[in-house]
Amino acid sequence: MMRTMAQKIGIAGVLLLSMMLVMAIVGPFAVPYDSNEQTALPLQAPDYAHWLGANDMGQDILAELVEGARVSLFIGIASAIMATFIGTIIGLLAGYWGGWPDSLFMRIVDVSLTLPFLPLMIVIGVYLGPSIITQVIVITLVLWASKAREIRSQILSLRTRGPVMAAKSMGAGDFYLLRRHILPGIVPLLIPQFVRAVNSAILMESALSFLGLGDPLSKSWGSILFYANSRSAFLTDAWLWWILPPGLCIVITVLSFSFIGYWLEERVSPRLRTYLSAMTVKRVKLQAAAGVPSTSEMTSRGQVLEVNNLTVGYLKGSELVNAISSVSFSVNQGEVVGIVGESGSGKTTVAASIIQLLKPPAVLREGSIHLCGQDLTRLSPMEMQKLRGMKVALIPQAAMNALNPVLSVRQQLIEAITAKHKLGKVELQQRVNQMLEQVGLAAKWGSAYPHELSGGMRQRVVIAMALINEPTLVIADEPTTGLDIMVQIEIMKLLKGLQKRLGLSMVFISHDLPVVLGLADRIVIMKQGEIVDQVASADLAIASTHPYTRRLMDSIPRLKINEPQPANIQLVYEHS
Numbered sequence: 001m002m003r004t005m006a007q008k009i010g011i012a013g014v015l016l017l018s019m020m021l022v023m024a025i026v027g028p029f030a031v032p033y034d035s036n037e038q039t040a041l042p043l044q045a046p047d048y049a050h051w052l053g054a055n056d057m058g059q060d061i062l063a064e065l066v067e068g069a070r071v072s073l074f075i076g077i078a079s080a081i082m083a084t085f086i087g088t089i090i091g092l093l094a095g096y097w098g099g100w101p102d103s104l105f106m107r108i109v110d111v112s113l114t115l116p117f118l119p120l121m122i123v124i125g126v127y128l129g130p131s132i133i134t135q136v137i138v139i140t141l142v143l144w145a146s147k148a149r150e151i152r153s154q155i156l157s158l159r160t161r162g163p164v165m166a167a168k169s170m171g172a173g174d175f176y177l178l179r180r181h182i183l184p185g186i187v188p189l190l191i192p193q194f195v196r197a198v199n200s201a202i203l204m205e206s207a208l209s210f211l212g213l214g215d216p217l218s219k220s221w222g223s224i225l226f227y228a229n230s231r232s233a234f235l236t237d238a239w240l241w242w243i244l245p246p247g248l249c250i251v252i253t254v255l256s257f258s259f260i261g262y263w264l265e266e267r268v269s270p271r272l273r274t275y276l277s278a279m280t281v282k283r284v285k286l287q288a289a290a291g292v293p294s295t296s297e298m299t300s301r302g303q304v305l306e307v308n309n310l311t312v313g314y315l316k317g318s319e320l321v322n323a324i325s326s327v328s329f330s331v332n333q334g335e336v337v338g339i340v341g342e343s344g345s346g347k348t349t350v351a352a353s354i355i356q357l358l359k360p361p362a363v364l365r366e367g368s369i370h371l372c373g374q375d376l377t378r379l380s381p382m383e384m385q386k387l388r389g390m391k392v393a394l395i396p397q398a399a400m401n402a403l404n405p406v407l408s409v410r411q412q413l414i415e416a417i418t419a420k421h422k423l424g425k426v427e428l429q430q431r432v433n434q435m436l437e438q439v440g441l442a443a444k445w446g447s448a449y450p451h452e453l454s455g456g457m458r459q460r461v462v463i464a465m466a467l468i469n470e471p472t473l474v475i476a477d478e479p480t481t482g483l484d485i486m487v488q489i490e491i492m493k494l495l496k497g498l499q500k501r502l503g504l505s506m507v508f509i510s511h512d513l514p515v516v517l518g519l520a521d522r523i524v525i526m527k528q529g530e531i532v533d534q535v536a537s538a539d540l541a542i543a544s545t546h547p548y549t550r551r552l553m554d555s556i557p558r559l560k561i562n563e564p565q566p567a568n569i570q571l572v573y574e575h576s
């Protein structure tokens with residue numbers, strides 16, 4: 001069975017922690033601890049042959065370590081549970097209800113975060129008396145506030161997310177929202193928080209006890225170090241048997257919790273889990289890919305893009321399910337290739353593969369994507385980043401998602417240029433104005449923010465951003481989705497004009513055959529992840545005999561009842 005790195009680390013963490021737990025739980029039966037007898041260990045080094053209990057002194061050390069494991073683990077885990085619990089409740093109340101509870105709790109959090117650790121211990125220790133409980137209270141007081149703040153900010157972001165708003169609009173109550181949407185959203189945050197809290201608490205307890213502020217009646221690993229230090233063990237040979245063992249126990253425990261936390265974080269966060277699995281599979285598969293045409297071979301064919309045998313899968317559990325299989329097509333210089341298919345046929349997966357922005361759990365299993373002779377599947381992320389915008393650009397589906405709401409149109413266009421070129425201020429402004437004009441927006445719109453524009457205008461800005469660095473290939477992934485029919489026609493006219501004027505090579509993706517026919521020179525028809533037909537647009541009505549293509553054509557609405565199907569569908573779009 002193949003294990004991810006996180007799983008291996010998690011297993012190491014569990015093994016290390018088990019050692020410590022066995023020591024804490026079973027240890028006292030083997031080496032009972034008596035606080036009256038084992039308070040003053042001698043200074044001279046023991047006989048190491050008898051270290052593990054064969055003589056009295058070895059037995060004393062072991063008994064103290066075992067007792068230390070019980071005390072340190074108890075304080076660490078108890079403080080972490082309390083700090084995480086209090087932090088979660090306060091963060092939840094403040095973040096979810098806002099208003100005065102938020103203001104009140106956040107002021108308390110601010111004050112708590114400024115509390116100094118040592119004076120707090122001394123003050124509370126004086127009032128309550130030094131004990132394990134006092135240590136748990138002080139450590140909890142120090143740790144809970146940062147947890148509350150993290151949880152609050154997570155909830156602030158969760159409570160305005162789409163699913164929560166949708167549930168609210170359906171009349172869902174607060175309890176339902178908290179149980180179904182908010183709490184599951186913060187669990188992935190709680191686990192690493194708890195583990196970090198255990199580690200911090202163990203380290204804090206050790207530090208307090210080492211400084212002599214621990215419980216004098218119990219022996220933690222920190223107080224063993226305190227006694228060792230007070231009898232100058234750091235300066236003599238005694239460090240090896242008096243300081244090293246408790247020090248190692250602290251390190252092993254902290255490491256074990258960190259390892260387990262890392263693994264648990266991956267377990268409870270599906271995104272993280274699929275990401276790691278996808279990364280593992282991707283490496284294996286791509287190493288296996290072979291036999292792709294050489295760069296010189298590709299260039300001699302004169303194609304801008306050649307996709308060969310592309311297969312991409314999505315990890316579902318431990319299974320890799322193909323979303324697209326053996327997809328092959330090419331785009332010539334100045335040609336527009338339309339990819340048409342019903343929802344879920346794999347169009348977006350093809351687009352994301354070309355621009356190498358497949359998101360986990362997607363795995364590029366095999367195939368090659370040659371852009372101007374370079375196989376994009378073999379480029380490093382850095383090399384690919386350099387090509388994006390310059391050689392290949394994407395016009396995405398939802399313009400609003402592609403634009404930064406806090407930057408003006410001009411700032412965003414300037415950012416797109418300066419990411420790739422060094423231009424002076426005047427040249428930058430000229431280029432931005434020129435691009436705005438090319439997409440049919442007056443220069444004054446440069447100072448507008450995305451929310452001040454209509455959907456069609458936003459889409460124009462996105463087109464301007466994609467074209468501003470004059471890419472060789474443009475991928476337009478359903479660029480008219482969500483726009484009304486008149487704006488769709490405007491955007492299609494704009495794209496067609498730009499394509500002709502700039503001689504763009506383009507992959508145009510849509511589920512709408514008439515829309516694609518209005519622009520594309522060649523049509524690639526996809527169904528269930530495979531290409532089922534490829535034909536020149538002009539010949540589609542006559543040349544294509546594939547039943548699926550014919551069905552798509554039959555589904556195009558006719559303008560008049562009883563009007564015969566036009567021979568060239570391209571006319572339908574142009575007249576509409």
Ligand SMILES: Nc1ncnc2c1ncn2[C@@H]1O[C@H](COP(=O)(O)OP(=O)(O)OP(=O)(O)O)[C@@H](O)[C@H]1O
Nearest residue numbers: 314323341342343344345346347348349350361511
């Ligand atoms: N994140 C994902 N996890 C698992 N499967 C996915 C994921 N994204 C897409 N798929 C699957 O991949 C297949 C192709 O999806 P893709 O989005 O590429 O299709 P599409 O043709 O672009 O659809 P649409 O037109 O609706 O956007 C679908 O079967 C879909 O279920």
